Every structure is written in C-alpha cells, then in structure tokens.
Amino acid sequence: MSDIIVNKNLPIVSKRLGIEEAYKLETYLSTGGYEGLKKALQMNPEDVADEVMKASLLGRGGAGFPAGRKWSMLKPARVKYLVINGDESEPATFKDHDLIERDPHQIIEGVVVASYALGVNQAFIFCRGEFALGLERLQAALNEAYDYGAVGADIFGSGFSVDIVVHPGAGAYICGEETSLLQSLEGKRGYPRIKPPYFPAVMGLYNQPTVVNNIETVSNLPWIVLNGGDAFAAMGQDSSAGSRxxxxxxxxxxxxxxxxxxxxxxxxxxxxxxxxxxxxxxxxxxxxxxxxxxxxxxxxxxxxxxxxxxxxxxxxxxxxxxxxxxxxxESTCPVKAAWRISKFFYRESCGQCTPCREGSGWIEKIMHRIETGNGRMEDIDLVMDVCDNIAPGLSWPPKQTTICVLGPSIPSSIVSAVNMFKQDFIDHIEKGKCTFDK
Amino acid sequence: MGHLSEEIINKANILLEIYPNKRSALIPLCHLAQGQDGYLTPEAIVEIADLVGVTPAEVRGTASFYDMFHLEPVGKHVVAMCTNIACMLRGADELLEHAQESLDVGIGGTTQDGQFTLEEAECLAGCNNAPCVQVNHRFFGPLDNEGFDRLIKDLRSGKLKDEVPEHGVLNRVDRNYGLKATPDQVQAERDVMESAKKERLAKKSESN
The missing domain is CATH 3.10.20.600 (Ubiquitin-like (UB roll))
Incomplete structure (x- = not known):
C-alpha cells in the first residue's frame, strides 16, 4: 500500500526509541552516543552554531521558529542560560515523553552541544512533573554523564564547562509557554510574562539572556553535528527541513x-x-x-x-x-470533542487576562449545555460571538488579545466544529440530546 | 528537630546550592516535602519558606497554582484518569464512570480506607496507550474496566509497591552533588574562548 521511499538517514531523533535500555550510558555509547559532542568540542563554537543555522532546524515545540535564528538572537552577556522545555502538555502530544524516558542521554548530549555553541555555562532541563519515570531516567542519565566527563568541568579535556540541572515541573499546561516556564523555574506561579521583551534571548531567566529550546529540537543536535547541517537541510521540503x-x-x-x-x-x-x-x-x-x-x-x-x-x-x-x-x-460526536477541548482550556487558563479567563468558562458552559441536550438555537451564534471576543475576526492565525497564545487558541476547535458540523449542533438542540449517544 | 527529616534537609541543601537563585528550589522542595508527608502540610510550608527565604504565604500561593501539589491530605494512591481528547476517543469517560462505581467514590474523593483518591486529569502525554491512567504519576494503559479492577487489586495487595511508591514520592534518583563548574573556572575559560574568538575574527577579516 505504501509508496513512500523512506530516507536512509531515518530515523534520526527517534533511532533509540526501539532499543532496549537505551537510557543507560552503556547502551547509548554502543550506539554512537556522545560522538557528536566530541566532534563539536573539536570545532569552534561559532562553527557549531553555523551548522545548526545551515540545517534550518525548526523548533519542535509548536511555534516552529528556526533554532539557528533563535540562537543568533542571544544577547551577549556575562551570564546567559539555556533552558530546555520538556513540559510537554499539549493534548495528544507525547513525543518528548518518549524521548525523555527512552533516550535521555541524547537530550543531555544535545544540551552540551548547544551550551558550547552558545557559550552557556549553566543549563536547565525543565521536565514535566507528571513524568516521574522520565525524571528518574533523566537524573540517572545525568549522573552517569557527569561521571563519564560529558557534563561538568572541563568536558572531555576541552576546557569547556557546563552544569546541567534537571528541574521538575508541578503540573500546569501553561508552563509550556516559554515565559511562563521561566517564571516557574524561578519558583513562582506560572504566569506568562508581559511582552515586550518578546524574546527570552534578550531577557529571560533571572532577566538574563536565555535560549529556550524544545526537547526534540536539542535531540537533533548530535546528528546535525556529526553529519553536517547541509545533510539535514537536504531532507525535507521547503523551509521544513529534516525529519520530525x-x-x-x-x-x-x-x-x-x-x-x-x-x-x-x-x-x-x-x-x-x-x-x-x-x-x-x-x-x-x-x-x-x-x-x-x-x-x-x-x-x-x-x-x-x-x-x-x-x-x-x-x-x-x-x-x-x-x-x-x-x-x-464517523462515530465521534464533534460537539462532544469540541466541548472536551474547551473544558481543557477552561481548566488550564492561568487567569491573568480577561478574554481567556472569562471566555474559556463561557465557552465551556455553552458547549456543555449543547452537548447534553440543553442548548438553545441562539447558543451557536453566542458561542461564536464569545470566540470572536477572544480572537477578533476568527481569522487564522488568530488575533492576539492576551499576554500569551493560550487564549487565542481556544476558539480554533469550536470554530472548526461549528463550521464543519453545524448540522450536528442543530440536531443536538432540536432533539434535546447528544445524537451520537448509543 | 524540625518537621522535615534530616534526609530531606540534606537533599534540600544541595538543591538550594545548584540554582543561581534560592527561590528556584521552591518547587523541587515542595515535591520533596510532599514525598515525606503525601501532601504539603502547613508545617512543611513554613520550613520551605525558611529555607528559600520567602514567606509561608508565598510558598502556599505558588504551590496552589500547580495541579500536582495537594494542600489537603489525599489517599495513599492518587489515581489520575485522563479524559482529554485522545483518551476520550478511546473510552475514557466510560472508564472513569466505572472507576467511580468500582471504588465507590466521586471525582476528587478518597476511599474510606484512605487507599485511593480519584482524579480526572488533563492530557498526561500517554495518548499512544489511551485510555491511560497515572497512579502516583506512574503510567498504566491502555486500560479497560477489567484492567482497571486488576490494577486496583494489585495496588491494594502491594504487588506494585516497587513500581508505584506512596503518593508524593516523585523522583527516587537523587542529585547528590553540587555544581562542578566553579565560577573561577568558568571565568578563566570564558576569557580564553573570547580571546581565541577575537583572534579568529581578526584572521577572517584579514583574509577577506
């Protein structure tokens, strides 16, 4: 059935996910581990950054910002930080979860490579708190990496030093937003920061220049260093380079x-x-x-x-x-699906901005009453109107009315459901029940 | 002797050292305290505040933002059932209903014997094993009704006690060392690297 020609380089970032006990240093080393770092340390830091720029590696967190460009924006300063975002909580996303639990050394290697290129001497891996096993695997791998000399002082005798701290989150979707993540890492409530400054690269952790990269983004670095940025950029299509x-x-x-x-x-x-x-x-x-x-x-x-x-x-x-x-x-009720998604945003809104805090609650209530058969015909227009107040015009990408993008993300699924499946909404209201219930 | 054990204080002291600012250790310290007591007790909050150098109200105010911290006692096992979209599409609502019946407890409630607290969770990033459940943040799934009952039985009998520690214990692998790169070393390295870079740039502009 498949007519896809699988690139011989694949898999890159997930190559150890199927290998047993790949989270142990021994297995990692026997499968080419820390070779990328050793090569990077022989190069000049700016050449390592150059390879990443050439690779056109897009950030894998969600916004898709080019990693190389993000790095180049890091403001020169005496103290700079690298923070890895492993707070994966976007519903239905579970790639970082696998990478953390099954290939933590690859993350650590990527972090050291990035730190070297950026001239950073302290890095943090922010790992979602609910990943208990992931936290244990990451910390165990970090302990091994320190003993092996891949992290810490004078790495592999290169004269470069970086310390890594594994930091546990505590359960909040919003902490995946980079400024909220930094607030959380500073030991505060995870409220996203007001912009400007737009980029942590200018003012980030403890108000120092900070690069925030996703787990999958840094996991790609060892391969890019070993094989060259051009080899990575040769894969993919248009500006979407490489694999994902x-x-x-x-x-x-x-x-x-x-x-x-x-x-x-x-x-x-x-x-x-x-x-x-x-x-x-x-x-x-x-x-x-x-x-x-x-x-x-x-x-x-x-x-x-x-x-x-x-x-x-x-x-x-x-x-x-x-x-x-x-x-x-086809057995799925689109009203229920959209309601469940709105309930998620309602629960996870941090509450700073009115459109998001109030709007998410309104939408959840209206959607719930339509789904359970208590809706009124005018509710369809009402829910769209509330959506329009959160993201005026209901265009894509949505217009911003709030400090972070959580608020304007709420209408997406509601607007999709109403536009694609309006008849189902009408049926729910007319029949006074969920028409998909068996 | 304070409320937090000596072992936890020792771990806390390492955490306080590895962050550029003590306040950053607040959340990791809350996890440690919850590991001792199963929830964040008022006594622990006061001691964390002391260690970090903020008021107890700030510790409480920060902790209350996060889903994982419990400010009231909970059961020995917190059963968090995901009902978000990917699990919902795989029957999570039906499973949650079954769980309430089988444990005879509502969402957010604790069984009379103090063994189980039932929670409805948002996406736990276990969608490839939907519907998925976490017990004290250890993953189980995909689960059907029988699988759920078996899991509860195994938790009750203690069969899973190595895999699933008591509620609050998060990371059983310690960092028992401070930072390795000392400030002096970092400064010396930076000087060397910067002058090398300057040289390279000078050479580059010369050859141009």
Whole structure:
C-alpha cells in the first residue's frame, strides 16, 4: 500500500526509541552516543552554531521558529542560560515523553552541544512533573554523564564547562509557554510574562539572556553535528527541513510516535499506511482530524493528501504545531470533542487576562449545555460571538488579545466544529440530546 | 528537630546550592516535602519558606497554582484518569464512570480506607496507550474496566509497591552533588574562548 521511499538517514531523533535500555550510558555509547559532542568540542563554537543555522532546524515545540535564528538572537552577556522545555502538555502530544524516558542521554548530549555553541555555562532541563519515570531516567542519565566527563568541568579535556540541572515541573499546561516556564523555574506561579521583551534571548531567566529550546529540537543536535547541517537541510521540503516525530492518536489502529521526513509523507500515509497508523479504528470512515495539537483548527478528509510540512498546513488554515495528529472516525460526536477541548482550556487558563479567563468558562458552559441536550438555537451564534471576543475576526492565525497564545487558541476547535458540523449542533438542540449517544 | 527529616534537609541543601537563585528550589522542595508527608502540610510550608527565604504565604500561593501539589491530605494512591481528547476517543469517560462505581467514590474523593483518591486529569502525554491512567504519576494503559479492577487489586495487595511508591514520592534518583563548574573556572575559560574568538575574527577579516 505504501509508496513512500523512506530516507536512509531515518530515523534520526527517534533511532533509540526501539532499543532496549537505551537510557543507560552503556547502551547509548554502543550506539554512537556522545560522538557528536566530541566532534563539536573539536570545532569552534561559532562553527557549531553555523551548522545548526545551515540545517534550518525548526523548533519542535509548536511555534516552529528556526533554532539557528533563535540562537543568533542571544544577547551577549556575562551570564546567559539555556533552558530546555520538556513540559510537554499539549493534548495528544507525547513525543518528548518518549524521548525523555527512552533516550535521555541524547537530550543531555544535545544540551552540551548547544551550551558550547552558545557559550552557556549553566543549563536547565525543565521536565514535566507528571513524568516521574522520565525524571528518574533523566537524573540517572545525568549522573552517569557527569561521571563519564560529558557534563561538568572541563568536558572531555576541552576546557569547556557546563552544569546541567534537571528541574521538575508541578503540573500546569501553561508552563509550556516559554515565559511562563521561566517564571516557574524561578519558583513562582506560572504566569506568562508581559511582552515586550518578546524574546527570552534578550531577557529571560533571572532577566538574563536565555535560549529556550524544545526537547526534540536539542535531540537533533548530535546528528546535525556529526553529519553536517547541509545533510539535514537536504531532507525535507521547503523551509521544513529534516525529519520530525509525529504523534498519532485517537481513532486509528496503531497510535504512536512516527518519525518521517518532512514533506515526503501525507496525512493519508500517516493515518492509513501499515507502517504508521494502519487505518481507522473499527474500519469506519474518517470524519475529521486535528493536524497539530488541540490549539490547531481541524481538517476534513479533503485535506488528507497534504504533505506534512509547516507551509502546506499553514496554507490551508491550520498549523503543524506540536506535530500531534488526532483522528476522529464517523462515530465521534464533534460537539462532544469540541466541548472536551474547551473544558481543557477552561481548566488550564492561568487567569491573568480577561478574554481567556472569562471566555474559556463561557465557552465551556455553552458547549456543555449543547452537548447534553440543553442548548438553545441562539447558543451557536453566542458561542461564536464569545470566540470572536477572544480572537477578533476568527481569522487564522488568530488575533492576539492576551499576554500569551493560550487564549487565542481556544476558539480554533469550536470554530472548526461549528463550521464543519453545524448540522450536528442543530440536531443536538432540536432533539434535546447528544445524537451520537448509543 | 524540625518537621522535615534530616534526609530531606540534606537533599534540600544541595538543591538550594545548584540554582543561581534560592527561590528556584521552591518547587523541587515542595515535591520533596510532599514525598515525606503525601501532601504539603502547613508545617512543611513554613520550613520551605525558611529555607528559600520567602514567606509561608508565598510558598502556599505558588504551590496552589500547580495541579500536582495537594494542600489537603489525599489517599495513599492518587489515581489520575485522563479524559482529554485522545483518551476520550478511546473510552475514557466510560472508564472513569466505572472507576467511580468500582471504588465507590466521586471525582476528587478518597476511599474510606484512605487507599485511593480519584482524579480526572488533563492530557498526561500517554495518548499512544489511551485510555491511560497515572497512579502516583506512574503510567498504566491502555486500560479497560477489567484492567482497571486488576490494577486496583494489585495496588491494594502491594504487588506494585516497587513500581508505584506512596503518593508524593516523585523522583527516587537523587542529585547528590553540587555544581562542578566553579565560577573561577568558568571565568578563566570564558576569557580564553573570547580571546581565541577575537583572534579568529581578526584572521577572517584579514583574509577577506
């Protein structure tokens, strides 16, 4: 069924996910571990940064900002920090979870490479608190790496030193937003910071210049250093270079993390090919899918043949985001799905900005009453109006009315559900019950 | 003798040392205290405040922002069931209903024997094993009703006690060392690297 030619370089970032006990130093070393770091330390720091720039590596956290450019924006200063964002909490995203638990040394190696290129002497890995096993694996790997001489003072005799601290989160979706993450790392409530300054690279942790990179982003660095930025940039399509992990979940036969070359695989391949999703659960028809986490507008079956690149998806009015694809089959109630997503934002709004704090609660209430059969016909317009107050114009990308992007992400799923499945909303209201209940 | 054990104070002292600012150790210290008592006790909050150098109200105010910190006692096992989109599509609501019946407790409640607290959780990043459940932040899934009952039985009998420590214990692997790169060393290195870089740049502009 599959006509995809898998690039011989693949998998890159997920190559050890299938190897048993890859989280141990011994296994890591026997599979080429710390070779990238050794090579990087022989190079000049600015040449390492150059390779990353050449690789056109886009940040893997969700915003897709080029990592090399982010690095180049780091303001020169005596004290600078590197912070790794491992607070993965976007619903249906679970790639960093796997990378942390199963290949923590690759993260540590990437952190040291980045620190060397950036001239940073203290780095933090912010790991989501709910990943108890991940925290244990990361700390154990870090202890091993210190003993091995890959972290700490005078790494491998190079005269470069960096300390790494594994920092546990404590359960808050908003802490994935970089300024909120920095607040949390400073020991405070995770309130996103007011912008400007727009970039932590100017003013970040303890008001010092700070680079914040995602777990998957730094996990790519050892390979890029070993094989060169050009080799990475040669893969992929348009500005979406290299490969990327897509987290596939929902009503597919084989949910999981799949690393694919960007642009060479379509949603249809990802969802239906035997080597990936293996088709729709219960062999029902596909109703819709979310292309990049619950903050992204939904796609319908007509979008199945889009290639997986940042541009292709953005051109059709959604986003690649965190690379998490959620599949709905025809038995799914779109009203319920949209309500559940709005409930998530309601629970996770930090409460600083009125449109998000109040709007998320309103939307959740209205959606809940439609879903449970207590809706009124005017509720459909009302919920759209509340959405419009959070992100005026309901355009994509959404207009910003709040300190961070959580608020403007709330309308995406609601607007998608109403636009794509309006008849289902009307049926719920007319029949006074969820029309998908068995 | 304070409320926090000597062992925890020792761990706390290392944490206080590795951050550029003591306040950053606040959340890790709350995890340690919760590991001792199962929840954040008022006594622990006062001692954390002392160690970090802020008021107890600030510790409480910070901790109350985060889902993982409990300011009231909870059961020995906190069962957090994800009902977010990926798990919902795989029957999480039905499983949560079953859990309430089978444990005879509502969402947020604790069983009479103090063994289990049931929580509805947001996405736990275990969507490839949906519907998934965390017990004291250890993952289980995919679970059906029978699987859930078996899990509860195994937790009750103590069969999983190595895998699932009592509630509050988060990271059982310690960092028992401070920073290795001393400020003097870092400064010396930086000087060397900067002058080397200057030389390279000078050479580059010369050859241009």
């Amino acid at each position: 992990i897509f987290a596939l979940s929902g009503q597919v036969k084989r949910p999981g993390n799949y690393e694919v070359e960007m642009g060479k695989v379509t949603f249809r391949n990802l969802i239906f090919d035997e080597s990936y999703g293996g088709g729709i659960l219960d062999d029902l028809a596909l109703k819709a899918f979310i292309p990049g986490g619950v903050s992204a507008p939904w796609f319908g079956p007509e979008h199945l043949d889009l290639p997986l690149t940042q541009e292709a998806i953005a051109n059709k009015g959604s986003m690649l985001g965190s690379g998490s694809v959620v599949v709905f089959n």
